[in-house]
Amino acid sequence: DAGVTQSPTHLIKTRGQQVTLRCSPKSGHDTVSWYQQALGQGPQFIFQYYEEEERQRGNFPDRFSGHQFPNYSSELNVNALLLGDSALYLCASRRYATLARETQYFGPGTRLLVL
């Protein structure tokens, strides 16, 4: 049973560039959330996708956008990168039909460094 996968594992970009991160949810899961974890901090919720629509969003600027595909995989796009965007980006998946309180499964993350 495949867990949550993310690609790439590491990425180095320069300020002003754009980046796309990818996530494939755990088998049987249809809801994907993205989190940003800065060094020494807990993960911060970016947004969540279900049925190819953004369902809720955290306190992140419009530079952060996403997409969900019919196969439930998801992308996170960040435009006009800032140094402060350097972080571990985590994808988490769950099955919508379960209770909202049911646990989510995290992928291994993508480490983004902006120079």
Added chain:
Amino acid sequence: QKEVEQNSGPLSVPEGAIASLNCTYSDRGSQSFFWYRQYSGKSPELIMFIYSNGDKEDGRFTAQLNKASQYVSLLIRDSQPSDSATYLCAVNPSTDSWGKLQFGAGTQVVVTP
């Protein structure tokens, strides 16, 4: 006031002793509470979840929830060097029905042989 607060640590615990981690949250209506373990450079791994007041035990781990005090804790019994990690407390807020989690900054635990 942060929504979820934890002591940052590090919490130094002798091998074989009990590690006690605390977490407070601000949203009184929160219903679901989670403890994640995160090794350096890795993603969070779920240890336990708790929904009801009281204690919940799973192996060497015990989660305790007191909704009246807006307090959740994690006890690690017989601590092992492999328990050295950052422990994240997470809360599903009352206004959410999609599984959004609010995390604390984490408590670093160091188990010394």
